[in-house]
Amino acid sequence: MTTPALTCPLIGVQLIEASAGTGKTWTLSALVARLIVQRQLEIKQVLAITFTKAAAAELRDRIRQRLVQLQHGLAQPQSNLEPDIFLDYMTGWVHAKRCQSQAIALLDNAIANFDEATITTINGFCQAELIEQALASGMPFETKLLTDIRPLVEELVQDYCRQRWQQAHPVLVSYFINHADFQPSALASFVLTVLQKGQARIIKPEIATHKMLVEQTQLLWQDFAAVWLQQRATIAQLFVEHIHLLDGKSFKLASLEKMYALLDIECQHQLQGILFHKALKEALKRFSRAHLDEKRVSKTVKANQYFPSHPFFVLAEQVWAKLEELEAYVLAVGFSFKANLVGVIKYQLLARLSAEQSQSFDMQIKRLAEALTEPDVGAVLAQQLRQKYPVALVDEFQDTDDFQYQILQHIYIQPEAQQQHCALFLVGDPKQAIYGFRGADVYTYLKAHDAIHKQQRYHLDTNQRSVSPLVNALNNLFNQQTNTFKQDKIHYQEVKTGAREHAPLIDVRESTQANLQPLRLSYWPTEKTNKEQGLAWAITNAVNEVVHLLTGANQKQVFLGERVLQAKDIVFLVRSHNEGEQCRAVLAQAGIKAAVQSKDKVFQTPEADDMARVLAAFAEPHNEAKVRAVLISRLCSATLTQLLVWQEDARQWTQQLMRFQHYHKLWQQKGFMVAWRDFLQQEQAIARISHLPQGERILTNLLHLADLLHEEYRQRSGMRQLSDWFNQQRRQTTDSEAAELRLESDENLVKITTIHQSKGLEYPIVFIPSLWQPPRTDKLTPFYHQQDEAIFNLSQQLDEQAQQQIIAEVLSEDLRLAYVALTRAVQRCYIYWCPLQTSTNDGRLSALGYWLESYLSDMPRLMQVCPDIRVMAQGMADVDYWQAPLHQQPLLAVKTAPKVGRGFRLTSFSSLQQGAKSHYQEAEVLEIKDDEGKEIIIEEPDDDVALARFNFAGKSVLAKNVGNCLHQLFELVDFRQEVSTWDSLIEQQLQNHGIITTWTPDVISWLTDVMQAPLRPDLHLKDLAPWQTLRELDFHLPLHKLQTTAFIRCLRQHGVSVADLPYQEITGFLKGSIDLVFYHQGRYFIADYKSNHLGHRFEDYQPALLHEAMYSHGYYLQAAIYALALHRWLTSRLLNYKPEHHLGGVFYLFIRGMHAQGQEGILPWQPSVALLEDLSALLEETP
Structure with missing residues (x-):
């Protein structure tokens, strides 16, 4: 078996197209391992770039895992029991080169220094290099990164509109103000969309x-208007007397009365109030002289009779014509306004950010690209980056x-890069280019593809994700059109089935042949329908199939491998959140719970409004209006x-107000999270919300918001x-992944997620209800x-070629989304x-309609051509109901939670020391703190030579404040930084812990000594x-009936001095937090900081006196x-951990x-290996 990960050269530019499920991440991690071993690069010399933080984190884990596996496989070849083509290849290469020891050493070094690896997003890379290479790139040394520039763009848009509209005609201003496309938020969205396409040419009208x-x-x-208001009765009488001259279908007295009423209202308005008024324009057209002449009945035409003349009819025709002309002009002005707006905002945005020494994500990418193109400076910068990342x-x-590709071009696709043996691996799949709305441009990929020699282009063609029949079915489906993706340069190459084993999906109610048809197409045998009816039909039939599957699973008839199918094995992939909500609603109607996965931000939910009211009431409990707002909210549900x-x-x-005064004090004294939790408990909010529709979703959002507030509280x-801060997050959009909506439950639920969000993931069973829907093209930029x-074409009227190109590109992206x-x-x-077929929608312009164009009139014929696809006719049906199995019913029942067993608890060193609390407590959370709550007792020194550290914080400060401050x-x-640079942080921590900031210089001097003190020479x-x-x-640490006396006895047997502990038998967990673990010269050490006051001279801290303190405070037990x-x-x-080699000891x-x-x-204290093994065995013993 060959794969690009094993065969492609490790120098030059290589393009690897990775079809879905073919092991893109596997390939990337294998390439990194080859670079470490075969090119003997350090891990810090390899740059890996991806496009999201989550993807970067996953790639980092996979690369490290690959390095560890390879190191283990080379060091202990006898342990390689499972086949691994990469390990086999590398083992063969290493043996052929006779460099096993060297390869293991290189991998050891890469693993030990893995924190130096640059595995990041393109934004992260650009930001880091612009700062590091500030002189070469022309960036200020102090630059603030704005994660979201939308608020700034909206501000600039509002300023521009205010200035321009003050000078414009009131008619135009009225149009802008009352038209949705010209609201500041809509204009800001438009500007941001254009700015994302940074290198597009703008065609102005x-x-x-x-x-x-x-x-x-x-x-x-x-x-x-004057004629109508003055002569309304006369004009109406003309129609009463002469209606027989006009076509009865076009002119009826009843419909005329409606138009009279319309004119009565509209003629009171100024011109700006009637622009783009369709009904008024229709009335004007019907009252026009030309229309009256056109709609005469046939006998009057023969007799050459006409409807009576009146100036009103001539004016109606003239007004109608002028309105048509004026509206066309206003639209053109609107397009021109937008075009000018983009240019002005682009310039002002750059100026504003430059003045504030700020950058956006897109701008820092563009800035690095521009820096690399500058004469002389660009070449120097590129050379520096090549030296850092070959x-x-x-x-x-x-x-x-384009800008991102320019960066790569100027660094790696240059003659100098080839001479220096640099390498660039471009890994992607144009068939999965679906993020055009974020600024991604598949045409950039295609341009790079064409620029790379054919021998340097590779294709991953083995699908490890899907079962063989499904791979075959999709090959057949995608090959139904020769131009699969309606893009001449994006081709579909058939993929093979990989060696990965999959649990088979078996429905014993079906035939063997049916079980081997994994792609299932249901069609509605009707002539035509609309989008709403079609989507309701598709979702209903999908949900009924879910009911059918889960019912079979309940009856032990549907299996996924050796277990029955579960709801969590099923996912609905949807185009939009509205579609997802429809799926959730129908699933709920069927009695099936679902979890919606969303990229929406929790700050934009109704729960954020609830939390804002809570924050306001906690902060100002004396403000009765703010307290009332919380009391009548769904959190408290007080009635009027x-x-x-x-x-x-x-x-x-007063009692109600005092409750909120209590929450206010809790926040002051113990932090927001403590106050919030107390509020939930005292107000019984969780129980109340749980009974609301989507109560689980509401609770998840509230707890998520509380977590974010707690993090920010630090x-x-x-x-x-x-x-x-919280209100600012609610006002603006954010790209923060931490703010994305969390899954409301990890129960056994059907999942609902968008297609965009599903990219890179896999699911056992997938339902896609809307591939038959064509994408909208009428509202597109x-x-x-x-x-x-x-090209951005802002002309009022697009030519036919441009319109067809837009439609083709939209369909092409929809085909990629379907893929x-x-x-x-x-x-x-x-x-x-x-079969969607209306005046504005054609189902053949959908992804599925495009691929199945030859079968739309005879769907069953598809199964004859593609036997792996099962085709079924299904009409509109009622929603079936799923009867959940009996063993799941208690989930919905009110039930008393069982008590935790006697003796089960979460304990710690502190609680072991105190020994006073009952070990029958169900749970106790105790932190490891030496002298919590005690006052520092510092006797006055005999003379004045004592250093400030021995008197630090004075007599009245609690020891925990001193200790917590230093910790x-x-x-x-x-x-590694000079302690003097910590001054602002030291001052802030002193304030936070109630210590006056005049101690700052003394603390700096003291901690400088601490940093320089020799732990060892x-x-x-x-x-x-x-x-x-x-x-x-x-x-x-898990404990099972651990006896404290046995623990102490074990320590003493190994020579550790510890005092007696009260007898306890503990089941549960031993909890703690180690101040510092550090790595030095291949060994791992522990350091624990103690702020204990032992005297006023250094002599008071000699080893013998420290031993006494260690014993008296029980620190040897802690150690x-x-x-x-x-x-x-x-x-x-x-993998190869040996305590005698890796464990350095305790300081x-x-x-x-x-x-x-x-x-x-x-x-320093060095525990023996025997002690650690005996203690570990003691914890694992089961009496």
Whole structure:
């Protein structure tokens, strides 16, 4: 078996087209491993770029996993029990080159230094390099990155509109103000869309000068309105007396009365009030002289008789003609306004961001591209980047754009790059280019494809995702059109089935032949329908099939491998969230619960409004209006009657206000999350919301918002600052992945997600209800390509060629979207067809209609040509109901939760030390803190020579405040930086912990000593880079009937000095958090900071005195627990972990006594391997 991951050269430019499910990430990780071993590159020399943070995180994990697997496979070949073509290839290569030891060393180094790997998004890469190469790129050294420029664009749009409309004619201003397309938010969206297509040429409309057109039309309209209002009765009488002269179908007295009433109203308005009024224009046309003459009955024509003349009819015709002309002019002005707006905003945006030293994501990409094209400077910058990253791998290359490709071109597709043996791997699939609305441009991919020599282009053609019959069925479907994607340069190449094993989907109610038909097409045998009816038909039949499958599973007749099919194996892929909600509603009607996965932001939900009211009431509990707003919300659900009763009774109303005063104090003292949780409990909000429709969704959003607030609270502890931040998030859009709606439940639910969101994922059974719907082209931005040039055509009227090109490009993208949807399924895929044929929609312009064009009049014939596709006729049906199996019913029942067993709890070092709390508690969460809640007792020194550190914080500050302050500092800082640069952080932490900031200079001097103190002759804290450290490593050690006496006995047997503990038998978890774990010279160490006050001189922190403190405070017990936790953590993460080689020991750092000239304050302890093994065995024992 051959694959590009094994065969393609590791120098030059290589393009790898990865069809869906063919192992793109597998290929990328294999290439990185080859680069490390075969080209002997360091991991930091390899640049890997993808397009989302989530994708970057996944790619990082997969690459590291690949390196670890290869290292393990080469080091221990006897353990390679499963076939692995990559490992086999690399083993053969290594043996042929006789470089096994070297290869293992290279991989060890890559794994150890993996934190140095640059695996990032294109935005992250550009931002980092613009800062690092600030001089060469022309970027300011201090630049702020704006993740969302929409608020700024909206502000600039509003300013521009205000300036332009002040000078415009009132008629034009009225049109702009009252037309949805010219609202500031719509204009901002339009500008952002154009800016995304940064290199597109903009065609502006040409407007003929009509200086007097508005005035002429206005005068005509005034004359017309005056005649009607003055002579209405006369004109109406003419129709009464002479109606027989006109065609009775066109002129009836009843319909004329309606037009009279319309004119009565509209003639009261000025010209700007009647523009684009279809009904008025129709009335004017019917009252025109030409129309009256045209609609005479035949006998009057023969007799040469005419409807009586009146100035009104002539004016009606003139007004109608002028309105047509004026409306065309206004539309042209609107298009011109938009074209000018884009140019002005583009310029102003650059100027504003430059003045504020800010950049957007798109602008920093463009800035780097421009820097690389500048004479001389560009060549230097490109050379620096090639030296730093001789190799780059670009994932999802089909989603690139011109600026991104320019960056790659100027770095890697140059003669200098070839001479320096650089490599560029472009990995993507143009068939999956579906993000045009985000600025991605498949034409850039195609341009790159054409520029790369054929011998340097590869194709991954083995599908590892889907079962063989489904692969065959999709091959057949995509080959029904020779130009599969209606794009001459995007071809469909058949794929083969891979060796990956899949659990078969078996329905024992069906024949063997039917079970081997995984692609199932249902069609509606009707002549035509509309979109609404068609979608209702498709969703209903899809849901009924889900009922059929789950019912079979309940009856042990539908299996996925060795287990019965479950609801979570099923997904609905939809085009829009509205379609998803329709699917959810019909599933609910059938008794099936579903979870909607969405990229929508939680800040734009109704729950964000609820949370904003809660924040306001917590922050200002004295503000009765804000408290009332929460009380009558769905969180508290007070009725208007209850509210009135409370407010009429001063005592009751005061009680309500005091509750919110309580939440206010909790927020002040313990943080927002504590106040929020107390509010939920006291107000019984969870139980109340759970009974609402979509209660689970509401609760999920509220808890999600609370989590985001809690995270932000760490940076903005003030109530006002946190509230302001939250309201800002609600006002603006954000690209933050953390703000995307969470799945409301991990229960066994049917999933609903958009096709765009499903890209890169796979599901056992897929339902796609709407592939028969053609995409809309009437509301699209006029963007298209002409001779490989991107064009925004803002002309009022597009020529036929441009219109056809837009339609073709929209269909091409819809075909690619359908390809993505169809290739998500592993075992089975359901699709639907109904004959949509209306005046504005043609089903043949849909993806499915395009592929099945030859079968639209005879769908059953498709099954004869493609036997892997099952074709079924289905009419409109009622929704079936699924009877959930009995064992699931308790999920819906009110049930008392069982109590946690006696002795089961979450315990910690602190609780072991205290030993006072009942071990029958169901749960207790105790932090490991040495002297929590105690006051620092500092005796006055005998003389004045004591350093400030020995008196730090004075007598009245709680020890936990001092300890927490110092711990927080050590958690946040970069040890390698000069302590003097920490000044603002030190000052902030002192304030946060109630310590006056005049201590700042003393703390800087003190911590400088701490950083320089020798833990060992070759080891200081200042030597540790961030990648070498883990701060606050949390752990949970499982316990089963652990006896504290046995634990203490084990420690003493190994020579550890520990005091007795009260007898307890504990089942549950032992919880803790290690201050610092660091990596040094191949070994892992623990450091624990202690702020204990042992005296006023360094001599008071000698080792003998530290031993006494360790014993009296029980720190040796704590150290043993920490060492055991690290031992277990490393056991689970290092393949070849040996504690005698990898475990470096424990340092207890009594930081008041540490200084640069000696080892006072530093107590090292090395637990024996035997102790750790005995303690580990003790935890695993089951009495």
